[in-house]
Each structure stands twice: as C-alpha cells, then as structure tokens.
Amino acid sequence: MKAAVIGGAGYAGGELLRLLLSHPQVEVTQVTSERLGGKFVHTVHPHLRRRTELKFQSRASLQPVDVLFIALPHGETSKEIDQLQTLAPTIIDLSADFRLRDRAGYPTWYGWEHPKPDLLQDFVYALPELHREEIQNANRLATGGCLATAAILGLYPLTRAGVIDHSMPIVIEGKTGSSAGGAEAGPESKKKHASAAMVAAQRLHGRVVDYSHRFAERRGKIEAGPAFAQMLWFFCDLPLPHTCGEAN
Secondary structure (H helix, E strand, O other), X not given: OXXXXXXXXXXXXXXXXXXXXOOOXXXXXXXXXXXXXXXXXXXXXXXXXXXXXXXXXXXXXXXXXXXXXXXXXXXOHHHHHXXXXXXXXXXXXXXXXXXXXXXXXXXXXXXXXXXXXXXXXXXXXXXXXXXXXXXXXXXEEEOOOHHHHHHHHHHHHHHHHOOEOOOOOEEEEEEEOHHHHOOOOOHHHXXXXXXXXXXXXXXXXXXXXXXXXXXXXXXXXXXXXXXXXXXXXXXXXXXXXXXXXXXX
C-alpha cells in the first residue's frame, strides 16, 4: 500500500512517519512540507536517519497514492479537502477538521467556521476501541486528540458498566507537554511561560468536555482541567468519576 504524508515536518507527522516506516504493508512514497521542500526528512526528524531517504516536497507536486495521511494544523485540511480527495481513495486526517459532526461546534471550540460542513458526516471518529467495525468499512477517518482520547478511553468502560454516579460531576485532570501545541512557536512554547510552571490550557478545556460527553456516553456534568507541563514529550490524563453501588 502506497502512502503519502502531508505536513510531515511537525511532531504528529514525525511520529506518524516512524510508525508507517515500520509497517510491513505500507510504503511511504511522499512527504510534504511547504517550507522545507528539497530537504531530507531526517534533517527534521533525526530518529528517521537511515530509515528513509525521502525528501520533503510541496503539496502541489503530490502524485496519487492508496492512502493519504494529513497532519496539518487545525483548520487547514478542510480548506483544501476537495483537491486532497482527488489524490487517494482513503483519507486519514490527524487534525480536528472532521472530528465533529455538528458544524456549530467549530466556532465554539476552535474559533472558526467550518468551510465544508457537508463533509462532516462522511468521516468516522477513528477510535478502534469504540468504532472498530465502522473504521474497517470507512475511507474517511478523523483521528482523536490526545487529551480527549485518553479521557474517553478512561470513562467509556465505566459508563458502559453502569458504575458512574451521573448525578455527580466528573473531573478530568490532564497534563500535556509543549509538543501538544505543535512544532510552530506559540505562547505555550516560550520558555519564560513554560519554565518551572504548569500553564492552564484553557483552549483545550471545552474540546475535552465536548468529546467526552459525545463518545464516553456521559449524561452528567464534566469538568476538565488541562494544562501544559514543563516537558516536551509528556502526557497524563486522569478521569476522576464518582462511582455508585458496589463500585465504591
């Protein structure tokens, strides 16, 4: 299976490449970066040295493949989805652009209107623990975010087992490193803000709550306290539910 990765210079793109290059049934043939065109992929991702000799290229030069992985910043995939869909029969998007079914959630949780709301129903939220059969038959997949995925996987078995007291709030305490903010420089990545500190990730709060309600089958109140920790690669997400009956 021939695969291409769009946005391969970022943290998500680099980790995706590491996994794909180890897959016996996948051949990565193209990797894009608009600012690093012509440079070897391993100059940005040293851990891929001697594993690939691919060079970054522009999106405009992409050739058709069997599966297209998209690792662009939130809000970019949906702007180019019409053209991108012509490159592969299967699309797997790592951004948030097609995670929600309701277009109204995008200005609320991400701050922008969705340019292609008619396509939202075409994408499956790609959590195999919840949607394995749907994923097997889908050709449009949207992967979950780190904090939301951890919260959903922590809560879902408890809600399904009926051991959560829905009259009490659930608190999701999440900590993530600066890698969650992406490779591009931003307020969370500046040392004067990050050094020896936990910085509240307010922009992630609503997203975690929304996804947890929808996919963890939670009926009551959820509170989330995501924060950036003084680390690059770090992640911890701890749902704290009130249980009922014998589960106490």
